[in-house]
Amino acid sequence: MVTGSALILAGGRGTRIGYDKKKLELGGETVIASLITKLQLLFSEVLVSSNEPFTHDQVVVLQDEIGAGPLAGIYRGLTYCKSEYLYVVACDMPFISLEYIGYMQEVIRKKPVDACVTRRADGFYEPFNAFFNKSCLKPMYEALVGHTYKISTLLDRLHLHIIDASGLKGFNQEDMFFNINYQEDLELAKSKARHRSLG
Numbered sequence: 001m002v003t004g005s006a007l008i009l010a011g012g013r014g015t016r017i018g019y020d021k022k023k024l025e026l027g028g029e030t031v032i033a034s035l036i037t038k039l040q041l042l043f044s045e046v047l048v049s050s051n052e053p054f055t056h057d058q059v060v061v062l063q064d065e066i067g068a069g070p071l072a073g074i075y076r077g078l079t080y081c082k083s084e085y086l087y088v089v090a091c092d093m094p095f096i097s098l099e100y101i102g103y104m105q106e107v108i109r110k111k112p113v114d115a116c117v118t119r120r121a122d123g124f125y126e127p128f129n130a131f132f133n134k135s136c137l138k139p140m141y142e143a144l145v146g147h148t149y150k151i152s153t154l155l156d157r158l159h160l161h162i163i164d165a166s167g168l169k170g171f172n173q174e175d176m177f178f179n180i181n182y183q184e185d186l187e188l189a190k191s192k193a194r195h196r197s198l199g
Contacts, residue, residue: 004105005081006043008035009073009128010050010091011064016181021092022054024180026193031180032091039089042098042105045082048091049073067144071151074132075140090128094189095175095196103171104131107161114139114158118177120165126177127151135159 010032014021024031032048036059039046048054048061055061062080064072070090077086085108089096108116108131117130139157148154165173180186 002040002042002044003083004043004085004087005045005047005077005083006039006087006089007047007049007062007074007077007081008032008039008059008089008091009070010048010054011052011070011073012090012092017183017186020052021180022050022052024092024094024186026094026189031094034094035089035091035096038096038098039087042101043087047077047081049077066141067147067149069149070128071140071149071154072144074151075137075144078132078134078137078140085131085133087131088128090179092180093129093176093178094180095172095178095192096129097171097176100129100171100176104163107163108133111161113161115155116161116163117155118163118165118168120177121173125152125155125162127155128179129177 010022012021022032036046036056046059048059050061051063062076064076066072074088087101104116114135115130115132118126120126136158139154143154175192180189
């Protein structure tokens, strides 16, 4: 059954690539439009966090109310969403794995936590392909009003379920955590997309 809530973070200005990341295109379609289509296969509610103009007839667009940056976007999404958990992804991640998202959903069904995140092979958390519970609202609010905007700092205060990437089997981690920051990343994404279509 399609249920639950998802949020696409689309508030970044794309300074490193030189333009608004909501305009990123692969195969003649914007990455964000592709993400919306994919997420609707799993979630009944898809939200977009963007302080700049964006319209799409199948999503609700939210603007930050407190603070700034991705943390402010996640906080706004949690205050609005209808579900206990909110899946969060960045608008520059074109190759998300629906199977992996489903795997995380099973994890949080069995073990309620504040957040379910992956610790990548490099040791860092992946907060933009993760689930956050409404129980995060209070610590997020406290962080934002205290002008602490780094998600990594917040995660240290939460009850996490950490999925260790080194133990993951059957998922293409290189692709599902891939994001586009620079023009060379976009060219690589285009190459990956062509390879996928041929495969």
